[in-house]
Amino acid sequence: xxxxxxxxxxxxxxxxxxxxxxxxxxxxxxxxxxxxxxxxxxxxxxxxxxxxxxxxxxxxxxxxxxxxxxxxxxxxxxxxxxxxxxxxxxxxxxxxxxxxxxxxxxxxxxxxxxxxxxxxxxxxxxxxxxxxxxxxxxxxxxxxxxxxxxxxxxxxxxxxxxxxxxxxxxxxxxxxxxxxxxxxxxxxxxxxxxxxxxxxxxxxxxxxxxxxxxxxxxxxxxxxxxxxxxxxxxxxxxxxxxxxxxxxxxxxxxxxxxxxxxxxxxxxxxxxxxxxxxxxxxxxxxxxxxxxxxxxxxxxxxxxxxxxxxxxxxxx
Amino acid sequence: xxxxxxxxxxxxxxxxxxxxxxxxxxxxxxxxxxxxxxxxxxxxxxxxxxxxxxxxxxxxxxxxxxxxxxxxxxxxxxxxxxxxxxxxxxxx
Numbered sequence: 001x002x003x004x005x006x007x008x009x010x011x012x013x014x015x016x017x018x019x020x021x022x023x024x025x026x027x028x029x030x031x032x033x034x035x036x037x038x039x040x041x042x043x044x045x046x047x048x049x050x051x052x053x054x055x056x057x058x059x060x061x062x063x064x065x066x067x068x069x070x071x072x073x074x075x076x077x078x079x080x081x082x083x084x085x086x087x088x089x090x091x092x093x094x095x096x097x098x099x100x101x102x103x104x105x106x107x108x109x110x111x112x113x114x115x116x117x118x119x120x121x122x123x124x125x126x127x128x129x130x131x132x133x134x135x136x137x138x139x140x141x142x143x144x145x146x147x148x149x150x151x152x153x154x155x156x157x158x159x160x161x162x163x164x165x166x167x168x169x170x171x172x173x174x175x176x177x178x179x180x181x182x183x184x185x186x187x188x189x190x191x192x193x194x195x196x197x198x199x200x201x202x203x204x205x206x207x208x209x210x211x212x213x214x215x216x217x218x219x220x221x222x223x224x225x226x227x228x229x230x231x232x233x234x235x236x237x238x239x240x241x242x243x244x245x246x247x248x249x250x251x252x253x254x255x256x257x258x259x260x261x262x263x264x265x266x267x268x269x270x271x272x273x274x275x276x277x278x279x280x281x282x283x284x285x286x287x288x289x290x291x292x293x294x295x296x297x298x299x300x301x302x303x304x305x306x307x308x309x310x311x312x313x314x315x316x
Numbered sequence: 317x318x319x320x321x322x323x324x325x326x327x328x329x330x331x332x333x334x335x336x337x338x339x340x341x342x343x344x345x346x347x348x349x350x351x352x353x354x355x356x357x358x359x360x361x362x363x364x365x366x367x368x369x370x371x372x373x374x375x376x377x378x379x380x381x382x383x384x385x386x387x388x389x390x391x392x393x394x395x396x397x398x399x400x401x402x403x404x405x406x407x408x
Contacts, residue, residue: 200380202373202380204398204400220370220371220402226382229383230383231379231380231383232379232380232383233375233378233379233380234373234375234378234379234380234398234400235378268378
């Protein structure tokens with residue numbers, strides 16, 4: 001049944017598609033979970049709607065409330081759609097070096113944007129949002145980095161969908177941002193498959209993004225549970241771009257840049273498994289489509305040029 | 317064993333401004349001790365109470381050492397060791 005009473009009801013139950021051309025062998029297979037097939041085109045629709053509904057249930061959100069959230073884009077777009085349908089005002093705090101498409105989409109949905117300095121990255125957006133929350137006690141900060149409803153959305157929906165569609169799953173690979181996807185899906189899969197490997201792909205940015213970062217002021221999301229993970233890869237922008245293009249050229253999937261980073265890690269674990277001769281079914285997340293990144297030039301020109309253009313951008 | 321270590325901007329005052337330095341060792345702990353012998357002060361920034369500082373991430377060939385044994389992670393000849401501050405990353 002593919003009929004729904006409203007857009008919000010069309011959330012989730014996304015396709016899991018095999019990648020026969022990119023898989024190393026018949027016994028080591030790669031599978032893409034197409035999260036771009038959600039209502040606003042990203043995996044963030046799941047945690048965003050779950051956080052809104054949890055806040056409605058516990059009475060924090062009432063008709064006309066203002067929602068505040070630090071977001072580099074996709075969560076903001078998901079919240080903006082939900083806020084529009086449910087009648088809330090949304091204020092997003094985002095680093096100024098995020099893509100133009102994300103800003104246009106947020107504005108189209110009626111969200112207000114407060115920019116934080118590029119050099120401070122997401123850490124600074126989080127810090128600024130916390131200041132704004134303290135100054136405006138009637139605003140509701142859902143705070144995706146520490147809201148249990150974020151990981152719980154994946155524990156209740158994404159994880160069960162994967163196990164239902166591929167009971168032989170051995171590895172799950174996703175991006176590491178709020179850590180909600182990895183922690184939620186990881187916990188669910190581990191309960192049913194104790195040996196499952198949960199692998200994170202972490203974006204590695206250029207000097208401009210890390211430049212001012214102080215080692216004593218690091219940021220680890222409150223949701224993060226290191227016991228769920230079994231591995232973590234750091235992926236630079238050139239590798240992420242190369243894999244994003246490879247996914248399109250070889251398997252026809254037009255994905256965003258963070259998906260390229262996730263695929264890079266997925267291929268690394270798949271090749272390791274192939275090397276030791278073990279059977280593996282590696283599921284990785286396609287977090288969003290490529291549409292919002294066209295203006296960054298990620299898909300045109302040489303890899304080196306495209307990587308240079310991304311320097312200083314938060315691409316994931 | 318010789319390895320290449322990438323130093324984040326914030327620690328380059330300890331390496332005379334160098335972005336990457338050579339070091340030797342077969343585990344991360346040995347590499348860090350070797351670094352300390354030539355760039356005094358680095359170890360205190362990376363290691364706290366016998367384990368890696370909470371807000372420091374170290375990667376050997378792009379894999380986070382926290383899942384490879386931490387300070388006891390094996391480092392092979394020619395490996396790339398990358399030190400980075402922990403940041404909020406990913407699609408938010």
